[in-house]
Every structure is written in C-alpha cells, then in structure tokens.
Amino acid sequence: FDHCFTKKEDGYLYCENLKVQEVMEVVEKRPFYLYSKPQITRNVEAYKDALEGLNSIIGYAIKANNNFMILQHLRSLGCGAVLVSGNELRLALLAGFDPTRCIFNGNGKLLEDLVLAAQEGVFVNIDSEFDLDNIVSAARIAGKKVNVLLRINPDVDPQVHPYVATGNKNSKFGIRNEKLQWFLDAVKSYPDELKLVGAHCHLGSTITKVDIFRDAAAIMVKFIDEIRAQGFDINYLNIGGGLGIDYYHTGTVLPTPRDLIDTVRELVLSRNLNLIIEPGRSLIANTCCFVNRVTGVKTNGTKNFIVIDGSMAELIRPSLYDAYQHIELVSPPPPESAVSTFDVVGPVCESADFLGKNRELPAPARDSGLVVHDAGAYCMSMASTYNLKMRPPEYWVEEDGSVAKIRHGETFEDHMRFFEGLSI
Numbered sequence: 001f002d003h004c005f006t007k008k009e010d011g012y013l014y015c016e017n018l019k020v021q022e023v024m025e026v027v028e029k030r031p032f033y034l035y036s037k038p039q040i041t042r043n044v045e046a047y048k049d050a051l052e053g054l055n056s057i058i059g060y061a062i063k064a065n066n067n068f069m070i071l072q073h074l075r076s077l078g079c080g081a082v083l084v085s086g087n088e089l090r091l092a093l094l095a096g097f098d099p100t101r102c103i104f105n106g107n108g109k110l111l112e113d114l115v116l117a118a119q120e121g122v123f124v125n126i127d128s129e130f131d132l133d134n135i136v137s138a139a140r141i142a143g144k145k146v147n148v149l150l151r152i153n154p155d156v157d158p159q160v161h162p163y164v165a166t167g168n169k170n171s172k173f174g175i176r177n178e179k180l181q182w183f184l185d186a187v188k189s190y191p192d193e194l195k196l197v198g199a200h201c202h203l204g205s206t207i208t209k210v211d212i213f214r215d216a217a218a219i220m221v222k223f224i225d226e227i228r229a230q231g232f233d234i235n236y237l238n239i240g241g242g243l244g245i246d247y248y249h250t251g252t253v254l255p256t257p258r259d260l261i262d263t264v265r266e267l268v269l270s271r272n273l274n275l276i277i278e279p280g281r282s283l284i285a286n287t288c289c290f291v292n293r294v295t296g297v298k299t300n301g302t303k304n305f306i307v308i309d310g311s312m313a314e315l316i317r318p319s320l321y322d323a324y325q326h327i328e329l330v331s332p333p334p335p336e337s338a339v340s341t342f343d344v345v346g347p348v349c350e351s352a353d354f355l356g357k358n359r360e361l362p363a364p365a366r367d368s369g370l371v372v373h374d375a376g377a378y379c380m381s382m383a384s385t386y387n388l389k390m391r392p393p394e395y396w397v398e399e400d401g402s403v404a405k406i407r408h409g410e411t412f413e414d415h416m417r418f419f420e421g422l423s424i
C-alpha cells in the first residue's frame with residue numbers, strides 16, 4: 001500500500017496530484033477529512049488481485065468508516081459488508097450492498113435487528129447461547145431460515161493493544177472451543193430456523209504479522225473438519241479482518257493483502273472452502289488525512305505545543321489507544337522556523353486531547369495546515385461532539401483531480417435540532 005499523500009520537492013503535501021494547501025483554500029474553514037478516491041479503488045484492487053483463484057467475499061467492516069459515498073464506491077467495486085448494528089445493516093442496504101454478501105456480527109445483536117437480517121438473507125454469526133436463541137426467534141418472526149456461522153475464539157494472541165484484541169480466550173466475543181459441541185447440537189435441533197454454513201474468527205486489529213492469521217486459520221480448519229464430520233455441509237471460512245497498516249511511515253515493509261491471503265490459500269483450497277475476509281482499516285485508513293489549521297504555538301515548562309483547530313473529538317485514536325498517526329505540515333514552514341519537539345494538541349478541555357506527542361516538526365506559521373495521516377479508519381466513525389466541536393465535513397479527490405464534498409460538516413443548528421419541540 002503506497003501512501004497517496006506525499007510531500008513533493010516543493011515542500012508541499014499532495015493528495016494524488018493536488019496540493020492539500022489548495023484544497024484548504026477552497027473549502028469551509030474548519031477541520032476536515034480529505035480522502036483519495038483512487039486510493040480506495042487501489043486498496044480494493046489489491047485485495048481482489050490477492051484473492052484471485054479463490055471463491056471469496058471481501059466483507060468491508062463498515063465500523064471503520066461509514067461514509068455513505070464511500071460505501072457506495074466500495075459496493076460498486078464488488079465489496080460485501082460486515083455489520084455490527086441494525087443501523088449499519090440499514091445503511092448497507094441503502095448503499096446497495098448485496099445482502100447475501102453481508103455478514104452480521106456482534107456479541108450483543110438485538111432481536112429486532114436480527115429480524116431484519118433474517119428477512120434480508122444476511123449471513124449471521126452466532127456469538128453466544130443467548131444470541132443463538134435470538135437468531136432462532138428472528139428466523140421464526142421473519143419466516144426465513146438463516147445462514148449462520150459459528151464465531152469461535154481460536155485463542156491466538158494477535159500481539160496488539162488489548163483494546164483491539166478480540167480472539168483470545170477471555171474475550172467478550174465469540175464462543176470457546178470447548179463449547180463447540182453444545183452449539184452444534186443446538187443448531188441441529190433447529191433445522192427449520194438455522195443452516196450452519198461456516199465458521200468465523202476475528203483475532204484483533206492492527207495485526208502486523210501474517211503468521212498469526214495462518215495459525216488461526218489452521219485451528220479453524222480443524223474445527224471445520226470436526227463440524228463436517230458430524231454431517232454439516234459447511235463451506236465458508238471467515239478469518240475476520242485485522243491487517244495492520246504502516247502508521248509510522250518509517251519505510252518498514254508490512255504484510256500486504258497478498259501476503260495475508262497467501263498464508264491461508266493452500267488451507268482454504270485443501271478443504272474446498274469459500275473464504276470470507278473482513279478488512280476495515282487496511283481498505284480505508286491510508287486513503288485519508290485529517291486536515292487542521294494551526295491556531296498557535298506555545299511553550300510551557302519543557303514542553304512545546306502546536307495547538308490546532310482539530311482535536312480528540314474529531315480523532316480519538318491517539319487519546320484512546322495511545323495510537324501513533326503520522327503528522328506533517330502541508331506547506332513549507334517559514335524560512336526562520338527551527339525544528340523542535342512538539343506535542344500536537346487540540347483546543348478540547350482535557351490533557352488527553354492530543355493528536356501526537358513528541359513530534360519533531362518545524363515551527364509552523366499560524367493558520368497554516370497540518371495533517372494527521374492514515375485517518376480513514378476509526379477516526380470520523382469514532383468522532384464525537386465533545387466540547388460541542390461538531391463532526392467535520394469530508395471531501396475526496398476524484399480520479400480527474402477534482403475535489404468533491406462527500407459529507408456535510410455538522411453544524412450548531414444540527415445540534416439544536418435535538419431540542420426542538422420538547423416540552424416537559
């Protein structure tokens with residue numbers, strides 16, 4: 001995955017062939033997300049190429065980024081969708097995703113949402129005893145048999161931040177291996193409601209070693225053998241999402257989609273399985289920068305700060321997971337500017353409000369642009385309105401180099417609408 005935001009010799013940051021500075025000059029004066037549409041296409045193509053020769057579904061994990069225009073684009077490129085709430089399911093349907101290429105995941109799926117999934121013919125992952133119960137009820141209410149997969153925890157350590165590790169034995173997701181027989185018996189007892197079609201696992205997110213996927217796939221294939229031995233005709237292996245990306249921009253070579261698929265290809269072919277993958281981050285993270293303006297520079301004690309107009313409200317990953325996202329200025333710094341170590345912080349009233357710590361940067365001019373890279377995944381979708389910082393607008397650069405708004409920024413008026421017509 002190449003970076004589509006690059007600094008050229010003239011000292012300006014470009015998105016494809018467009019200066020980010022020029023985009024800043026023509027759009028609303030507030031923090032915004034800027035995407036490269038061609039990069040989204042290239043990321044999907046990388047997965048498609050990697051999957052050649054396999055029967056597969058690329059289930060894009062909508063939680064990573066739910067921009068409606070982006071969803072429609074991903075759908076047009078042939079992606080399915082991975083959903084974790086009724087509203088994500090509704091959105092996927094509106095965006096035109098083929099429901100038979102959608103997977104409904106989650107440890108707390110609600111009955112009413114399962115009913116919609118059953119009506120639409122979406123794959124549903126069984127996550128627990130009570131979840132199975134709800135899926136059976138949903139099938140009866142919808143009058144439809146549901147294609148289900150069992151989400152099993154292979155208990156392989158993904159070697160990531162604990163907040164984004166999901167496939168370990170004490171996880172709130174999925175079922176433990178020892179319970180497999182109970183679930184198989186339960187599925188057998190509902191032949192009119194459930195059709196078991198596969199097994200699913202998701203290990204965690206930001207994984208940078210593909211061996212981890214191979215180990216998990218090997219365990220999952222053993223389960224599939226066991227399940228088939230009991231007469232189930234199951235054909236889908238879903239290995240989840242989780243491939244990491246190059247957040248550090250240090251030139252380290254990270255595994256590509258091809259590396260990921262190649263580690264499981266033989267296993268998948270040996271059992272004649274359809275492969276489902278659920279990438280979120282690796283499809284969308286590197287297609288976007290969060291673009292900010294420098295409000296000012298200050299020093300306190302031994303610390304230098306660059307204060308920008310964006311904050312943890314629009315982009316919470318650094319505050320929440322101590323995540324590193326690369327930061328750069330969009331234009332050459334003033335000639336007299338010296339490089340120092342800065343914390344890049346927002347205006348929100350708490351010390352957790354930082355976008356980057358200890359960054360070597362030239363002191364930027366006031367009002368100049370500063371970007372946080374790799375902001376396409378889990379940034380806008382996790383934005384809040386804390387301190388009444390409204391959710392930012394989104395734009396993309398199209399194939400022909402033009403810029404289009406793909407989501408309006410939230411306004412103060414939008415906020416006040418929540419209180420219209422209320423009386424006590």
Ligand code: LLP
Nearest residue numbers: 061202205206241242243278279280281378
């Ligand atoms: N499938 C399942 C069942 C998942 O739980 C997830 C992500 C994915 C697929 C997509 O994983 P990806 O390919 O994007 O790594 N907010 C965190 C990430 C949370 C991931 C949750 N599950 C962050 O900002 O790093």
